[in-house]
Amino acid sequence: MAILATTKQIAYLQVLADKAEHIKSRHPSLIPQGLSHIRWELGITSDKASNCIKFYQSILNKADLALHPVRKDTEDLPA
Numbered sequence: 001m002a003i004l005a006t007t008k009q010i011a012y013l014q015v016l017a018d019k020a021e022h023i024k025s026r027h028p029s030l031i032p033q034g035l036s037h038i039r040w041e042l043g044i045t046s047d048k049a050s051n052c053i054k055f056y057q058s059i060l061n062k063a064d065l066a067l068h069p070v071r072k073d074t075e076d077l078p079a
Contacts, residue, residue, distance in 0.1 A: 004042065005049035013040045013049055016056035023063050030063040 005013075017038055024031040040049075 002045040002047070005044050005046045007042065009046065009049040009053070010040050010042055010044075013053055013056070016053060016060060019060055020056055020063075023060070023067075027063070027067065030066050031059060035059070 017040060020031055020035060021037040024035070024037075040052075
């Protein structure tokens, strides 16, 4: 018997999907072409929700790095 996703999982999944859609509207090249906005609702399994959360987190982390690259200074600042 499959365990259904909690309301917290669904809510977080929706937040991630909304963030991805927001970035896609401003920087379409940062979000995979086939990813379309979804309204997540109760009824999916907890495993599927967890996998989708990881998927969205991966996409959003890559987009964040592209939008806000980490500055790598190798020299110390003068005293």
